[in-house]
Every structure is written in structure tokens, then in C-alpha cells.
Amino acid sequence: MKNKDKEQKLMHIVTYGCQMNEHDSEKLAGVLEGEGYQATEELEEADVIILNTCCVRENAELKVYGKVGQLKRLKEENPDLIIGICGCMMQQEEVVKEIKQKYRHVDIVFGTHNIHHFPELLAQAKEQNNPLVQVWDENTELIPDMPVQRTDDHRAWVTIIYGCNNFCTYCIVPYVRGREKSRPLDDIVREVKKLANDGVKEVTLLGQNVNSYGNDFEQETDFADLLTALNEIKGLARIRFMTSHPKDCSDRLIDAVANLDKVCNHFHLPVQAGSNKVLRDMNRNYTREEYISLIEKVRAKNPDASISTDVIVGFPGETEEDFQDTLDLFEQVKYDMAYNFMYSKRTGTPAAQKEDQVPEEVKKDRLQRLIELQKGISMEKNKPYKGKTVEVLVEGESKNNPDTLTGRTTANKIVIFEGDSDLTGQLVNVKINKVQSWTLYGKIVD
Numbered sequence: 379m380k381n382k383d384k385e386q387k388l389m390h391i392v393t394y395g396c397q398m399n400e401h402d403s404e405k406l407a408g409v410l411e412g413e414g415y416q417a418t419e420e421l422e423e424a425d426v427i428i429l430n431t432c433c434v435r436e437n438a439e440l441k442v443y444g445k446v447g448q449l450k451r452l453k454e455e456n457p458d459l460i461i462g463i464c465g466c467m468m469q470q471e472e473v474v475k476e477i478k479q480k481y482r483h484v485d486i487v488f489g490t491h492n493i494h495h496f497p498e499l500l501a502q503a504k505e506q507n508n509p510l511v512q513v514w515d516e517n518t519e520l521i522p523d524m525p526v527q528r529t530d531d532h533r534a535w536v537t538i539i540y541g542c543n544n545f546c547t548y549c550i551v552p553y554v555r556g557r558e559k560s561r562p563l564d565d566i567v568r569e570v571k572k573l574a575n576d577g578v579k580e581v582t583l584l585g586q587n588v589n590s591y592g593n594d595f596e597q598e599t600d601f602a603d604l605l606t607a608l609n610e611i612k613g614l615a616r617i618r619f620m621t622s623h624p625k626d627c628s629d630r631l632i633d634a635v636a637n638l639d640k641v642c643n644h645f646h647l648p649v650q651a652g653s654n655k656v657l658r659d660m661n662r663n664y665t666r667e668e669y670i671s672l673i674e675k676v677r678a679k680n681p682d683a684s685i686s687t688d689v690i691v692g693f694p695g696e697t698e699e700d701f702q703d704t705l706d707l708f709e710q711v712k713y714d715m716a717y718n719f720m721y722s723k724r725t726g727t728p729a730a731q732k733e734d735q736v737p738e739e740v741k742k743d744r745l746q747r748l749i750e751l752q753k754g755i756s757m758e759k760n761k762p763y764k765g766k767t768v769e770v771l772v773e774g775e776s777k778n779n780p781d782t783l784t785g786r787t788t789a790n791k792i793v794i795f796e797g798d799s800d801l802t803g804q805l806v807n808v809k810i811n812k813v814q815s816w817t818l819y820g821k822i823v824d
């Protein structure tokens with residue numbers, strides 16, 4: 379039970395960005411929990427506030443600056459408050475400089491590579507008044523295991539590979555997350571066994587490119603081997619993974635998804651663009667034709683698999699004709715779902731230096747057209763579910779639909795249905811009676 383007397387120290391962590399950051403925040407919360415802190419929803423009552431930042435697009439960064447500005451008043455009111463900022467944004471020198479100069483109420487700044495040193499930084503910050511800035515340039519050591527305060531009892535994230543070696547020309551991630559480093563297979567298996575023993579039913583394996591898992595090992599171990607090992611774990615029901623780079627999506631992986639019963643029937647294969655010229659300029663290392671034949675191969679082996687993607691509109695030099703190639707690819711592939719982004723210029727990346735930047739209005743217009751197209755396709759993909767019975771892992775009460783539960787199918791479709799919240803964490807069968815573009819609705823059946 380939460381004890382809200384005055385002795386109780388409280389923490390508030392704000393997380394921006396992807397699942398890796400979400401998972402890092404669970405580790406920060408784990409450290410703080412070990413120090414006697416409990417989570418609070420209220421910024422005002424927190425003794426420690428941490429912002430775990432993202433810099434993949436400009437609007438992510440703007441949100442962080444807005445939030446840091448807001449915290450100044452709280453620090454003035456409570457000088458004992460400790461404010462920490464960490465995550466990908468802090469791996470950029472100019473950002474740290476700006477924080478040091480303009481946001482002097484920040485106590486601790488650290489990066490993605492030294493997150494495991496957070497306990498020492500916290501202890502030091504309590505002893506002194508000057509801001510502490512410690513950011514490592516590279517991930518020279520593998521981040522050791524840290525305590526984790528999980529946000530969900532039945533679903534857990536497990537990092538399998540850190541960093542990225544791909545250097546897509548628009549992307550800042552390789553600069554802020556360092557080079558690829560895989561975690562030893564035995565460590566991952568041990569962690570997942572423990573999670574399964576603790577009642578976790580579904581794990582999501584995380585990496586910027588999970589298909590590169592094991593490339594940095596001396597022995598021959600790849601991602602399919604890891605999936606095979608994890609599939610044996612008793613008590614675990616589902617294994618998901620994020621993200622697969624299309625250039626490394628091997629036959630072994632496609633077979634593993636088809637043959638291993640716990641591995642979910644969903645592929646997230648970010649295409650980024652439909653034009654070969656843009657793909658080349660992005661340094662994606664595949665052509666549109668290669669990508670389409672990959673999708674065909676996936677579907678041949680896994681006919682029921684759902685496929686989702688990430689796409690960027692308005693990459694520098696993208697013409698209307700190039701964009702038509704993206705629309706056309708979407709019509710051909712028929713994704714279940716797509717995350718659509720407007721290109722955002724990231725200082726330090728090659729694409730930011732290109733002169734033929736696309737105007738904002740053009741980007742916005744392309745984004746809208748793509749969203750519209752995909753909405754219809756997603757609806758079309760969901761229609762065949764009507765009348766079918768699907769297995770759903772219950773995630774809990776639905777936030778947007780009062781008095782209902784929410785969960786996902788193996789193909790990652792969100793399902794809304796009535797039921798007792800005691801079912802959370804269990805697999806139930808749901809007969810679908812209504813479908814929308816992003817959601818299925820139904821009734822539990824035996």
C-alpha cells in the first residue's frame with residue numbers, strides 16, 4: 379500500500395521516446411525504489427524528478443525544453459528537490475551546454491551509456507549544490523544488470539542488443555546510442571526465466587535492429603537461436619520483438635516466427651520510403667523490389683502474420699513522384715498499421731546538410747495523404763476478423779472505453795471486450811463482432 383506520510387520520499391519520472399527509453403526508466407525507477415522512493419503522479423510533491431529524453435525528432439526535444447523550463451518554479455519553492463535529465467538528448471554536446479547555461483536548476487545530467495552510474499550521481503547530488511554532469515561518449519562497456527521496477531505485471535521489456543551500426547542518413551540514434559553490443563544469450567535466458575517465474579506472460583525483446591543480435595559475438599549465435607532458446611521457457615506465453623531492419627530479416631528469422639509457437643505472428647519492418655532514389659539517399663541498403671519480395675516471403679511462410687512499418691515523408695529531395703512511389707508501395711504491401719513521420723532535420727546527420735529540404739506544408743500534406751490511405755487499408759485488413767475468434771492476452775481495463783478490458787492478439791491487434799479485470803494477464807478467447815481501422819471489438823467465448 380502507498381504510504382503518503384511525510385517520511386515517504388517520492389519520485390516522478392517523465393519518459394519521452396521509444397520502448398528503450400521506457401525500459402531505461404523502469405531501471406531508474408528500480409534504483410530509486412531501492413533507495414526508498416515511491417512513484418507519484420504529482421510533479422509538485424516529488425522529491426526527485428527525472429526527465430528521460432528523446433531526440434529522434436525535433437518536436438521530442440522541444441517538449442523536453444518546455445518541461446525543464448516548468449521545473450524551475452518547483453526548484454525555487456523546494457531547494458531540496460533533485461532534478462535529473464538523462465537519455466538520448468544528453469548524448470549531444472550542444473544540448474548539455476544549453477542545459478548547463480540556461481537551466482541552472484537541473485542537478486544531474488547523464489547519458490544513455492552511464493545510466494548504471496545513476497545511484498552514485500544521486501548520492502553525490504544530495505551532498506552538493508553544484509550541477510553534476512556526467513555523459514560518456516561511447517558504450518565501451520555493456521550496461522550491467524540493474525534493478526527494474528516494471529510498469530506491468532504480465533508484460534516485460536528485455537533489451538537484447540544496444541546501439542545501432544546502420545547510420546541511416548536522417549537518423550540520430552547511432553550517435554546517441556553508440557555501436558551495436560549484444561547481451562550474452564545466457565544472461566537474456568536467465569532474465570526471461572526469472573520474469574516467467576514471476577508471472578510474466580509476454581516479453582518484448584528490444585533493440586534498434588534485433589536481427590543484428592550476435593553479430594558482435596565470436597561464436598555463431600544469431601537472433602533465431604535466441605528465439606529458439608526463449609521459446610523453451612515454461613510459463614512464458616508470448617515473445618515479441620522490435621525492430622527488424624528489412625536488410626537483415628533472414629530466412630532463419632522468418633522460419634523461426636513460423637515454427638516457434640510462442641513467437642508472435644507480427645513483423646515490424648520499417649520501410650521508410652517507397653522510392654529507390656530516396657531509399658539510396660537514406661542509406662537503407664535495400665531497394666523497393668527487395669523489400670516487396672521480403673514481404674512476399676514473410677507472407678508465404680506466415681500467412682496470418684500482421685505487418686507494420688515506419689515511414690518518413692519529406693526526406694530531403696523527395697519529389698511528388700518519389701512520394702507517389704511510397705503511396706504505391708503502401709497499396710501493394712497493405713500494412714496492418716503504419717507509424718508515419720514527417721522528416722525532421724537532426725544536426726550532425728548527413729541528411730541535415732542536404733540543400734533540397736522539403737517545405738513544411740508539403741511534408742504536412744504528404745503525411746495527411748498517407749494517413750488517409752493507410753486508414754482505409756487498415757480497415758480492409760481488419761474486416762476479415764469479423765465473426766472470428768481470436769486469442770487475446772488481457773492487458774487490463776481499457777482507458778478509452780469505460781467498463782471494458784483491452785488486450786492484444788498474437789498479430790498485435792488491439793481488442794476491446796467486456797470482462798472482469800481479474801482476467802488481466804490471462805489468455806482468453808474473444809469472438810469479434812465489430813471492427814475499426816485500429817481496433818477490434820468482441821465478446822469473450824469459451
Ligand code: SAH
Nearest residue numbers: 548549586621648688689690719720721722
Ligand atoms: N531502429 C529502428 C527505429 C528507430 S527510430 C529502426 O530502424 O527501425 C523510429 C523511427 O523514427 C524510424 O523508423 C524512423 O521512421 C523515424 N525517424 C528516425 N529519424 C527520423 C527523422 N530524422 N525524422 C523523422 N523520422 C525519423
Ligand code: SF4
Nearest residue numbers: 542544545546549551
Ligand atoms: Fe536509426 Fe536506421 Fe539505426 Fe533505425 S536502423 S536506429 S533508423 S540508423
Ligand code: F3S
Nearest residue numbers: 395396432433434466
Ligand atoms: Fe528517441 Fe533515443 Fe529511442 S532518440 S527514439 S529515445 S533510442
